Amino acid sequence: MAAANNPGAPDHIGTTTQPMFVISEAPVIEGFTPSSRSREETFQEKFKRKTKENPFVPIGCLGTAAALMYGLRAFKQGKTRQSQLLMRGRIFAQGFTVVAIIFGVFATAIKKD
Known part of the structure; x- marks a missing residue:
């Protein structure tokens, strides 16, 4: 009766709620197979595993890092010509790495179909 007089009062006082579904x-999701790895x-x-799948990505990353390190060292020593050449090499190595990543993504997509 109190709930009828007060529209804001809850009408389920003293009851417990059960979940709607369990x-x-x-x-099951169509087109999805769960991973067979147990750990x-x-x-x-x-x-x-990733290096074996696409070995050119780590090679490109190492080339990029090496060119950057040697380029910065040459810049610090004042060898501007060598520094410029190494920075251009770094850009080339970065491009190689991006192409390797894209190639790896496409190869993996084709391989799974």
């Missing part, structure tokens, strides 16, 4: 198993990969395992 999920007993994982949902998480460590960073080293994932790095080795």
Whole structure:
């Protein structure tokens, strides 16, 4: 009767609420197959697997880092010509790395189909 007089008062005082639905198993998503791995990969395992899948990406990254380091060293020593050449090499290595990443993505997409 109090709820009828007061429209803002809850009318379920003293009752417990049950969930609307209970999920007993994982949902099935069409076109998706769950990973067969039973445990998480460590960073080293994932790095080795990814390097085997596309070895040109780490090579490009190392080339980029090396050109940058030597270019900065040459710049600090005042060797402007050598520094400019190494910075151009760094740009080339970065481009190589981006192309390797794109190629790896397309190769993986084609391989899974």
